Amino acid sequence: MSELLNYIWLGVLAVFQGPEIFSLFGFGIPAAPVMVLGGLLTGIAVGATPGLAGPMAMAASLPILISVFGFTPDALLPVFGFLIGIMKGASVGGAVPAILFNMPGTPDALMTTLDGHPMARNGQPRRALRIAQLSSVTGDTFSDIVLFICAPFLAVVVEAYLDLPEKTALLILSISFVAAVMGGSVGRGLLSVGLGLVAAFVGTGQALTPRLTAGVDGLADGFPLVAAILGVLILGEIFKGIEELAHEKAAARAEARADGPRLRDDLEKGDIRRIAPYIARSAVIGTIIGALPGVGSTLAATLSYSLASRRHAARRRDDEPAFGKGAPEGIAATEAANSAVSGANLIPVLSLGIPGNAAAVFLILAADSIGGFNPGPAVFKFTAPEINPELVTAFGIFTLMSIGNLLNWTIGGRFMRSMGVLARVPGQILLPVVLLLTLTAIYVQETSLFAIWVTFAFGLVGYLFRRIGVPVLPFVIAFILARPLEQTAREAFAATGGDPWFLFSSLTSILFMVAAVASVALLSRK
Amino acid sequence: MSRNKADLILGGLVVVLALLAILAWVPNDSATGMIVKQRGRLLIGDAMAPVVGFSVVALAGLLIIVEKRKAGLSAALSPSNLRFLLLFIGIFVLSILLMRWSGPALVTLAKAAGLTDHTYRDLRDTIPWKYTGFIIGGTTLVTLLMSYMAGRVTWRAVLIGLLATFALIAVFDLPFPDLLLPPNGDT
Numbered sequence: 001m002s003e004l005l006n007y008i009w010l011g012v013l014a015v016f017q018g019p020e021i022f023s024l025f026g027f028g029i030p031a032a033p034v035m036v037l038g039g040l041l042t043g044i045a046v047g048a049t050p051g052l053a054g055p056m057a058m059a060a061s062l063p064i065l066i067s068v069f070g071f072t073p074d075a076l077l078p079v080f081g082f083l084i085g086i087m088k089g090a091s092v093g094g095a096v097p098a099i100l101f102n103m104p105g106t107p108d109a110l111m112t113t114l115d116g117h118p119m120a121r122n123g124q125p126r127r128a129l130r131i132a133q134l135s136s137v138t139g140d141t142f143s144d145i146v147l148f149i150c151a152p153f154l155a156v157v158v159e160a161y162l163d164l165p166e167k168t169a170l171l172i173l174s175i176s177f178v179a180a181v182m183g184g185s186v187g188r189g190l191l192s193v194g195l196g197l198v199a200a201f202v203g204t205g206q207a208l209t210p211r212l213t214a215g216v217d218g219l220a221d222g223f224p225l226v227a228a229i230l231g232v233l234i235l236g237e238i239f240k241g242i243e244e245l246a247h248e249k250a251a252a253r254a255e256a257r258a259d260g261p262r263l264r265d266d267l268e269k270g271d272i273r274r275i276a277p278y279i280a281r282s283a284v285i286g287t288i289i290g291a292l293p294g295v296g297s298t299l300a301a302t303l304s305y306s307l308a309s310r311r312h313a314a315r316r317r318d319d320e321p322a323f324g325k326g327a328p329e330g331i332a333a334t335e336a337a338n339s340a341v342s343g344a345n346l347i348p349v350l351s352l353g354i355p356g357n358a359a360a361v362f363l364i365l366a367a368d369s370i371g372g373f374n375p376g377p378a379v380f381k382f383t384a385p386e387i388n389p390e391l392v393t394a395f396g397i398f399t400l401m402s403i404g405n406l407l408n409w410t411i412g413g414r415f416m417r418s419m420g421v422l423a424r425v426p427g428q429i430l431l432p433v434v435l436l437l438t439l440t441a442i443y444v445q446e447t448s449l450f451a452i453w454v455t456f457a458f459g460l461v462g463y464l465f466r467r468i469g470v471p472v473l474p475f476v477i478a479f480i481l482a483r484p485l486e487q488t489a490r491e492a493f494a495a496t497g498g499d500p501w502f503l504f505s506s507l508t509s510i511l512f513m514v515a516a517v518a519s520v521a522l523l524s525r526k
Numbered sequence: 527m528s529r530n531k532a533d534l535i536l537g538g539l540v541v542v543l544a545l546l547a548i549l550a551w552v553p554n555d556s557a558t559g560m561i562v563k564q565r566g567r568l569l570i571g572d573a574m575a576p577v578v579g580f581s582v583v584a585l586a587g588l589l590i591i592v593e594k595r596k597a598g599l600s601a602a603l604s605p606s607n608l609r610f611l612l613l614f615i616g617i618f619v620l621s622i623l624l625m626r627w628s629g630p631a632l633v634t635l636a637k638a639a640g641l642t643d644h645t646y647r648d649l650r651d652t653i654p655w656k657y658t659g660f661i662i663g664g665t666t667l668v669t670l671l672m673s674y675m676a677g678r679v680t681w682r683a684v685l686i687g688l689l690a691t692f693a694l695i696a697v698f699d700l701p702f703p704d705l706l707l708p709p710n711g712d713t
Binding site (some may be wrong): 064067068185186187188189190191193194195197198201205206207208209211213214241242243245246249293323371413428429431432433435436437438440441443444447448449452453456460463464467468482486489490495497498 | 551557589625708
């Protein structure tokens, strides 16, 4: 226990005694908390701008952050701080245009439009925004607490009880599950995963001659991680957005116009008591769903909203608005659920090294670029008396998340309510500029036009995937997990003396493999 | 093209390409086979992982052929999608080529006019040469994409393209002298 407390304390110290960003009245201001604030405000602004999303801001900011803080382990916490800030801010900011203009700023804020916008049209936009912020931050905080408890526990269990064959089977299960649950069909999910695996295997291997390069020298080291991930995830989305905007030149934008009489526009007496049970249920639903890799916040919001709708219909008084007509409970249910996903999404990435969503992908990308931190079960080794620096970083990340929540509780709401103006920035300007920004960010990191061409090619893959209904996140997750999977399988095969059935050598690995096959087989019949 | 037919073609194409890769590409482009024996020990070779990857792709193709589709899911690209793709690839390639070569081309012109004795490589760390390719290529990209979306070329699009490149220079180049804007890492 004292070891645990010691590491928690070291994590807190790493945040507050890390590199200084500037000096104020002779006192050095630590970079990491300031970066959380910067990331949070950026994230809220990005979330409040329809057409932009947290991952885009993460993609553009990563090379700048690395240039500022360098490639030393000292850079990890400030860089993670900014990325975590964006993740938290974007989740809150997405509600702004959803409520004010009936346009979800992020896909997971879609359900917020159902009650948030009617409440705004009824003359209470400020009340709707405050309920959204309160619910979102509560859900996020709850989910973070679950992460702080579960991630170390899960990692210790994995490290203690799983050997190489079981770890290989667990990676196969994760990839199969992601393929099965994401997108419209299991076949398309598997296609995405298969292509992600194949792309990651290009130019790698253990022999002196790199494999699958087709004679192209530039591929000898494989596809650059940044180029492949940003191409599929960000550029593909931008390409699709540009095409859609070209076809919707005259699309009218909804305005926030109050239809009814002017009402008192702030939290009302009894609001918090009314929404509290809905927030609590939705936070639990969002956290459970978020802990499963690949299952997105949209599902959490939809499920929470429909359950809350049933409960509300059974208990509603006649003078209270129904769901879909501006019910505060509706806003609370969706916002608490979709924000609760974000913290829990980091459980698989921190404890197992398995990214479950785009934000987790960027944390892995940052860790990979900087070095000195490899998310996975080995992080949570409580060594004494020598210090495990990765564990200190992990508790530093938890500290940063707590700072992010604190800032979100205090200044997040005020900043969020001033962001309505961003919903009016036209996508016709935004998308080409974000495209150029992303390409520039990739170039300054890779310093090669070859990386730009590779990014563009992966962007085309991302566009085609979106057009034919193939989900993109399984591709990215498989691309990241492919090399650890191959390495673990090689070691497991060698360690078992070349046993071809090593994946079925213990009850645990058999269970994982059965679950992997079952997830694909059962979900393809739904 | 009906949705069923599109799925059938997509699934069939995926299966055929995956089998071709397993039977022809992987064996000819991997230094070791699926299993290798080194110093008496059996080890997984370099061909194993790609074969497994392509097998997953082939399985996915089969599933796409047989599984029921959800409403709204189609493997068909419309002619409008293809037109967009061609135009978009054209705009992108033109912009990146301008980004890469306009700086060296301008230096060659300046040299021919007797304004400088240097090559672009000598000048790529000096203003204004270090920005020429980025400004010309970046402005072209933003302007052409904005014009495509608006259906006409406007001076406003050119201005926004210029402002965007200047803003990116201010963000990436002015505060960080060690960062290289495109194309200066390649020249």
